[in-house]
Amino acid sequence: MSTPSGENTPWLTVGIAAYNSAAYIRRAINSVVRQTDSRVEVIIVNDGSRDNTLARIHDLLASYNEPTRQRITLIDQDNAGVAAVRNIAIDRSRAPYITFLDGDDYWLDHYYDSVLSLIGDPAQAEFDLLEYNVLEDRRLLEPDQKAGRFVRFNPLGNYRGELSTEHLKSIFTASKWYVWTRIYRKSLFDGLRFPRELHYEDMMLVPQLYLRARTIIATEDPLIAYRINLGGQVCNPAQRDIDDVSRIIDIHLNIARKSSGHARDLMVLLACQSALYFKIMTNIRLGYIGSLGPIRRRLATIQPMLASRIKLPMKTRLLFMSPLASNLYTWLKTRPQALKKLGKLPEPGKTTAARQHI
Numbered sequence: 001m002s003t004p005s006g007e008n009t010p011w012l013t014v015g016i017a018a019y020n021s022a023a024y025i026r027r028a029i030n031s032v033v034r035q036t037d038s039r040v041e042v043i044i045v046n047d048g049s050r051d052n053t054l055a056r057i058h059d060l061l062a063s064y065n066e067p068t069r070q071r072i073t074l075i076d077q078d079n080a081g082v083a084a085v086r087n088i089a090i091d092r093s094r095a096p097y098i099t100f101l102d103g104d105d106y107w108l109d110h111y112y113d114s115v116l117s118l119i120g121d122p123a124q125a126e127f128d129l130l131e132y133n134v135l136e137d138r139r140l141l142e143p144d145q146k147a148g149r150f151v152r153f154n155p156l157g158n159y160r161g162e163l164s165t166e167h168l169k170s171i172f173t174a175s176k177w178y179v180w181t182r183i184y185r186k187s188l189f190d191g192l193r194f195p196r197e198l199h200y201e202d203m204m205l206v207p208q209l210y211l212r213a214r215t216i217i218a219t220e221d222p223l224i225a226y227r228i229n230l231g232g233q234v235c236n237p238a239q240r241d242i243d244d245v246s247r248i249i250d251i252h253l254n255i256a257r258k259s260s261g262h263a264r265d266l267m268v269l270l271a272c273q274s275a276l277y278f279k280i281m282t283n284i285r286l287g288y289i290g291s292l293g294p295i296r297r298r299l300a301t302i303q304p305m306l307a308s309r310i311k312l313p314m315k316t317r318l319l320f321m322s323p324l325a326s327n328l329y330t331w332l333k334t335r336p337q338a339l340k341k342l343g344k345l346p347e348p349g350k351t352t353a354a355r356q357h358i
Helices: 025-033 053-063 066-070 082-092 111-119 165-174 201-212 239-257 261-290 292-305 314-321 323-333 336-342
Strands: 012-018 040-047 072-077 097-102 129-137 149-151 159-162 182-185 215-227
Touching: 012 025, 012 053, 012 082, 025 040, 025 053, 025 097, 040 053, 040 082, 053 072, 066 072, 072 082, 082 097, 082 201, 111 129, 111 215, 165 201, 165 261, 201 239, 201 261, 239 261, 239 292, 261 292, 261 314, 261 323, 292 314, 292 323, 314 323
Parallel strands: 012 040, 012 097, 040 072, 129 215
Antiparallel strands: 097 182, 129 149, 129 182, 159 215
């Protein structure tokens, strides 16, 4: 383990989680180190990797010059989970701002220059959150594909200013809570940490940071690339994953009960959007018929808190109206041949709002 030192106090900490990512960790670290300067500290946590991730990190760090190594901290620990890794980065950070990166993802080449152009002098920065879009690196699925697919995680477009209630409604409706799509003022985490006992820890914590934030910078630009993991929790959810999402919905509802006004409505909206995620995971694990019972039981705990002023997106509204119809809709959406037989597909070259998103 090394401890950063130097004359410059960092303005930004980058916490990199490394777990069995030997094939990708070099690119992840280099993507940060090669484009940043002494004002950025890097905290790498090897979370009990069972492959040669740690050896590759050591080899890479040895290739850097001494000033670069001095701003990098490497921590090697027994496996404790990604939530613990992120909490370590928060606790060890010396900077007023922090962001996170997974060991199989990477910053795009223009990340740091784009951030500096958005915030100006980091020493004078006064934003609470900075959010951006991503490129989906599909080469794990399609090895010959050269370019990533643009994915919109930021619903605000290009924006700088106060976070209004309408902005928060857009963000909570989109519910894209991936922790690595933002830079955070570290003080937003005061008294809050990622829950070590839960998967989808960002889904629980990041919305609470938005309720604390006052100012935001948002950009349309993609600044990070993430890799699809077909063996991951989203594509192959275990029952524990579904249970954790259900627990997170309960946390959302408990916060809503303790809140009032717009904060309460936002947390109920969030519970509804999380229920849609619960439905998708349950569909994958139990099938479209087998999932109906768990979905209905989960919705029954949310419905008493719904108010007419809370406007739900079409797919979420359909879910609460009829889980069966919602499952049928998803089944049809995932089977283009079935839609063709029904004559529902648009002509080639055309699209509809309903087809853009599953």
